[in-house]
Amino acid sequence: MTQELDLDAVIRARIRGLRLARGWSLDALATRCGLSASTLSRIETGHRRIAIDQLSPIARALGTSIDQLVELTSDDDVVIHPRRNAAHGHTTWLLTREDELGGLVVAKMRITARRRTGALGVHPGHEWFTVLSGTARLQLGERVLLVEEGQSAQFSTMVPHAITAAEGPLEIIVVLDREGRRAHLDPGSGDVEDRAPAPSH
Known part of the structure; x- marks a missing residue:
């Protein structure tokens, strides 16, 4: 009723x-x-x-x-809920639906992890991000670049790469293409929190 x-x-x-x-x-x-x-x-x-x-x-x-x-309709169609991933030290807010913008996904990420040991990630495609606050440490193979607040970076994800926080918390807006979405949002297993784009690959 x-x-x-x-x-x-x-x-x-x-x-x-x-x-x-x-x-x-x-x-x-x-x-x-x-x-x-x-x-x-x-x-x-x-x-x-x-x-x-x-x-x-x-x-x-x-x-x-x-x-x-x-x-x-429900509020879930309107309100953006964060996806926390404590294991990787980041929180992600998806800003687009995963089936829109020709396969592109836009997300806001808050990254607290400074370094990550282990292999860097590689997958087909390109990624783009802009720094809202803090400083991003972008590792591309042997190169390490610091991306400051207000700056952006775009790179081929065929280069082994990782994005971490250089000092203190880091907030970025990241755009993932179809391949990036597949690599970061569509794993074969894991709960909803594990489907957020990882800040380091």
């Missing part, structure tokens, strides 16, 4: 919002959808239940569909 009441409230708010966005009065919408202005007013204010046969002409007049009027 609660979900039904919530859906009614969502539909009413969408009808009213779309009407106002177009600058239409109740009379203007009534003329376009064939309902009376008083009926529309009662629908928008919740004093009248919305009948399914009324939704179709209202949706058509507002330039939308019944599906879009009745679709329930």
Whole structure:
């Protein structure tokens, strides 16, 4: 029952919002959808239940569909939640959906790990990042570059590489291409936290 009441409230708010966005009065919408202005007013204010046969002409007049009027969404479609990976010393916020921007993924990362022992990572593709705060230590094979706040770096990931914090916490915006996403976001196993792009590979 609660979900039904919530859906009614969502539909009413969408009808009213779309009407106002177009600058239409109740009379203007009534003329376009064939309902009376008083009926529309009662629908928008919740004093009248919305009948399914009324939704179709209202949706058509507002330039939308019944599906879009009745679709329930959750905060998960809007709010970005951090993915923490204590083992690698970083927290990641995905800023795009993983299936958008032609395969590119944009993420904000907070990195606290200064150094990582072991082999550097290699995979096909390119990566790009810009430093929001702190200093990044970018290792490319034998080369070590310091990337300061406000600076950016772009490199081929076929070069063995790692990104760590030079001094204190580091915050970056990173863009991963299709191959980078596969290497960092789509491992064969692991929980959701392990699917964040790793700051060092």
